[in-house]
Amino acid sequence: MSILVDENTKVLVQGITGGFGGKHAQLSLDYGTQIVAGVTPGKGGQIFGQKTPVFDTCEEAAKETGATVSAIFVPPPFAADAILEAVDAELDLVVCITEGIPVADMMRVKEIMRGSKTRLIGPNCPGIVTPGLGEDSHGGCRIGIAPGYIHKRGNVGVVSRSGTLTYEAVYQLTELGYGQSTCVGIGGDPINGTSHLDVLKMFNEDPETEAIIMIGEIGGNAEAEAARWAKENCSKPIAGFIAGATAPPGRRMGHAGAIVGGEEDTAEAKKAILAECGIAVSETPSDMGKTLVGML
Amino acid sequence: MNIHEYQAKELFEKFGVASPNGQVAGTAEEAEAVARAIIENGEGKQLVIKAQVHAGGRGKGTFKNGFQGGVHLIETPEKAAEYAEKMIGQTLVTKQTGEEGKLVSKVMIAEAVDIERELYLAILMDRETCRPVIVASTEGGMDIEEVAESTPDKIVRQFIHPLAGLQAYEVRKLIKALELVGDQAKQFGKLIKNLYALFLKCDCSMVEINPLVVTPEGDILALDAKFGFDDNALYRHPDIVAYRDTDEEDPREVEASKFDLNYIGLDGNIACLVNGAGLAMATMDIIKHCGGDPANFLDVGGGATKEQVSAAFKIILGDPNVKGILVNIFGGIMQCDIIAEGILAAAKETGLSIPLIVRLEGTNVAQGRELIANSDLDVITAESLNDAAEKAVAAVSA
Numbered sequence: 001m002s003i004l005v006d007e008n009t010k011v012l013v014q015g016i017t018g019g020f021g022g023k024h025a026q027l028s029l030d031y032g033t034q035i036v037a038g039v040t041p042g043k044g045g046q047i048f049g050q051k052t053p054v055f056d057t058c059e060e061a062a063k064e065t066g067a068t069v070s071a072i073f074v075p076p077p078f079a080a081d082a083i084l085e086a087v088d089a090e091l092d093l094v095v096c097i098t099e100g101i102p103v104a105d106m107m108r109v110k111e112i113m114r115g116s117k118t119r120l121i122g123p124n125c126p127g128i129v130t131p132g133l134g135e136d137s138h139g140g141c142r143i144g145i146a147p148g149y150i151h152k153r154g155n156v157g158v159v160s161r162s163g164t165l166t167y168e169a170v171y172q173l174t175e176l177g178y179g180q181s182t183c184v185g186i187g188g189d190p191i192n193g194t195s196h197l198d199v200l201k202m203f204n205e206d207p208e209t210e211a212i213i214m215i216g217e218i219g220g221n222a223e224a225e226a227a228r229w230a231k232e233n234c235s236k237p238i239a240g241f242i243a244g245a246t247a248p249p250g251r252r253m254g255h256a257g258a259i260v261g262g263e264e265d266t267a268e269a270k271k272a273i274l275a276e277c278g279i280a281v282s283e284t285p286s287d288m289g290k291t292l293v294g295m296l
Numbered sequence: 297m298n299i300h301e302y303q304a305k306e307l308f309e310k311f312g313v314a315s316p317n318g319q320v321a322g323t324a325e326e327a328e329a330v331a332r333a334i335i336e337n338g339e340g341k342q343l344v345i346k347a348q349v350h351a352g353g354r355g356k357g358t359f360k361n362g363f364q365g366g367v368h369l370i371e372t373p374e375k376a377a378e379y380a381e382k383m384i385g386q387t388l389v390t391k392q393t394g395e396e397g398k399l400v401s402k403v404m405i406a407e408a409v410d411i412e413r414e415l416y417l418a419i420l421m422d423r424e425t426c427r428p429v430i431v432a433s434t435e436g437g438m439d440i441e442e443v444a445e446s447t448p449d450k451i452v453r454q455f456i457h458p459l460a461g462l463q464a465y466e467v468r469k470l471i472k473a474l475e476l477v478g479d480q481a482k483q484f485g486k487l488i489k490n491l492y493a494l495f496l497k498c499d500c501s502m503v504e505i506n507p508l509v510v511t512p513e514g515d516i517l518a519l520d521a522k523f524g525f526d527d528n529a530l531y532r533h534p535d536i537v538a539y540r541d542t543d544e545e546d547p548r549e550v551e552a553s554k555f556d557l558n559y560i561g562l563d564g565n566i567a568c569l570v571n572g573a574g575l576a577m578a579t580m581d582i583i584k585h586c587g588g589d590p591a592n593f594l595d596v597g598g599g600a601t602k603e604q605v606s607a608a609f610k611i612i613l614g615d616p617n618v619k620g621i622l623v624n625i626f627g628g629i630m631q632c633d634i635i636a637e638g639i640l641a642a643a644k645e646t647g648l649s650i651p652l653i654v655r656l657e658g659t660n661v662a663q664g665r666e667l668i669a670n671s672d673l674d675v676i677t678a679e680s681l682n683d684a685a686e687k688a689v690a691a692v693s694a
Contacts, residue, residue, distance in 0.1 A: 167658060
C-alpha cells in the first residue's frame with residue numbers, strides 16, 4: 001500500500017510534447033512508471049519516445065489507455081484549462097506541476113471542482129513519488145519532477161509545500177536507512193488542490209505508513225490546521241519543519257504563498273503550534289530525518 | 297508590485313470609482329498648469345500637492361534639500377509651481393523610506409476634500425476560503441489592524457462567490473454596515489460594483505481604500521488607495537506592468553528580475569544561491585541557526601541556465617556587505633553539472649576573491665562534483681546543508 005498512486009497507476013502527461021514535460025515524462029518512464037499516454041492539442045497521433053501515444057484530448061487518452069491520473073506540464077496561461085479538461089475526463093487524480101498560474105484562475109478552478117470525483121495536487125508542486133522496490137527505488141510511480149533515485153521504498157510518508165525541501169527530507173531518510181511510503185509535494189501557491197491536512201488524513205489511514213514528516217513554510221494556516229487535527233486524530237509519529245524564520249515580513253519569498261501576513265503565519269508561531277500538538281519540530285532543515293528517527 | 301497614488305487614481309477613473317479631482321505633474325510648469333485647470337473647473341476649494349513615492353509618512357517627511365513635508369495645502373497655481381520646484385528631482389526621507397530616502401520625479405495636485413466621515417473599504421483574495429472578500433468598516437482613516445484589535449465588531453467581511461460574482465443583497469449588507477442612506481447608499485453601490493470589477497479585471501491581490509470619505513456635500517470619494525497585484529497574472533496586463541517604477545525598488549532586485557531570478561536583499565554578509573524557494577528560505581534559516589547572517593534570499597528556480605547563474609553571482613557580488621557565498625543546490629529539475637559549470641564560469645568571470653562554499657546533491661551530482669574538484673578554483677565543498685552552513689559561517693568569521 002501507499003497513498004494516491006502505486007506501481008500499477010497509469011499516468012497520462014498533459015504537455016508531453018513540450019521540452020519540460022517531455023524531459024520529465026522520459027525520466028518517469030526510465031524510473032519504471034507507467035506513463036501510458038501524452039496529451040497535446042493538435043498533436044494527436046504522434047508517438048512520444050519509444051512507444052507512448054499522444055492524443056488531442058484527455059478524454060480520448062483516458063479511454064484508449066486506461067489512464068486514471070494526469071501530470072500537467074502546460075504553461076501558466078493554459079494550465080487552468082488543462083486542469084479542468086482532466087476533471088471533465090473524470091480522472092481520479094490530477095497533479096499540476098506548472099508554476100505561475102494566476103490566483104484568479106485557480107480560484108475558479110477550485111470552485112468548479114467542488115463535488116467532482118477528481119483530486120488535484122498542486123499547482124506549483126514537484127509532484128508525487130511512491131518509490132519502487134528495484135535498485136534506487138526503480139519501478140515506482142514518479143509523477144512530476146523529483147529525482148527518483150534518492151527514494152527508497154519504506155514506511156515514512158512525506159508531505160511538503162516545497163519541492164527541494166521534500167528532496168532534502170527524502171534524501172536524509174534514505175541515508176538513515178528509512179524508506180518512504182509516498183512523498184507528496186502539495187505546492188507553494190496560496191490556492192492549491194490538496195492541503196497538508198488532506199495528506200495527513202490519507203497517511204493516517206494507510207497501513208504501510210508508520211511515521212510522517214510534514215514540511216511547511218511561512219504564510220497561511222494550513223500547517224496549523226493539520227497539526228490541530230493530528231493532535232486529536234493521528235496515531236502516528238510526526239516530525240515537522242517550517243521554513244522562513246529569517247524571512248522579512250510582507251515580502252513574497254519565491255513561492256506565491258510564502259508571505260508573512262500576520263502574527264499567526266510566521267515560522268515561529270507555526271513551530272510553536274506544531275510543538276503544542278505533539279509534533280517533533282526540527283530546528284534545522286538538516287535534521288528533519290534525524291528528528292523523525294528520534295521519535296521511533 | 298506597487299504603484300503610485302496618481303496611477304491608482306488613473307485606475308479608479310478608468311473603472312468609475314469616484315476620487316477627488318486631480319492630476320499628475322512632472323515639472324513646475326506642468327504643476328502650475330494643472331493647478332490652474334483644477335481651480336478654473338473647481339468650486340473654489342483649496343488644493344493639495346503631494347510628492348509621489350511608494351512610501352507612507354510623506355506629510356511628515358523631509359527632503360534632503362531641507363524642504364519640510366511631502367504633502368502641502370496650496371491656494372494658487374504659482375504656489376503649485378513653487379512647491380513642485382522644491383519637490384521634483386529631490387529625495388524625500390520618511391519613516392518608511394529609510395535614511396537613503398526616495399527620489400521624487402512626479403507630484404500630484406488634487407482638490408483638498410472636507411471630510412465628514414471616514415470609512416474603510418478593501419477587497420482581498422482570501423486564501424483560506426479561496427474567495428475574494430470585501431472588508432468594510434465605519435472606522436476609516438486609521439490602521440485597520442488596530443481596529444481589528446480594539447473593536448473587531450466594527451469590521452464586516454463579505455465573501456464573494458467566485459463564479460456568481462457580487463450580488464445586490466451583498467451590496468445592501470455593506471451599505472447597512474457602513475450606515476449609509478439615500479443618495480450616499482446609491483453612490484456606494486455604484487462604487488463597490490466598479491471597485492469589484494477593477495479588482496477582478498486587473499488581477500489584484502488587494503485593493504484598499506483608507507479612508508473612503510463622505511464629504512459635507514454628501515459625496516463619497518476614495519481619498520487614498522493601496523494596490524497589490526498578482527505577479528503570476530501580470531503577463532496579461534501590460535498596462536499595469538507599465539506602471540512599474542524601478543526607481544522605487546532595490547536596484548539588486550531590479551537587476552535580478554531581468555534574469556528571472558527571485559532575489560530579495562537582506563542585511564547580512566553570507567550570500568546564498570539556492571534552487572527552490574523552500575530550500576532558499578531554509579538555507580537562510582540554517583545560516584542564522586549556525587550564528588551567521590544571510591545577505592539575501594535567492595532562488596535560481598527550476599531550470600536555471602548558465603547565464604542566469606552568472607548573473608546571480610554578479611548581483612550577489614555587487615553587494616559590498618557580502619563576505620562569503622554559500623551555494624546550495626538540490627537538483628531535481630536542475631542538474632548539478634549544469635550548476636557546477638555555471639558556478640565555475642561565474643567565479644572565473646568575476647575574479648572571485650571571497651570564500652565560496654558549495655553543496656550539491658541530486659541529479660547528475662557525481663558529474664557536478666567532479667567538475668568542481670577538477671577546476672583550479674579554490675572552492676570549499678560541503679556534504680550536507682548543516683556542514684555547508686557551518687563552513688560558511690566559519691569562512692566569513694575568519
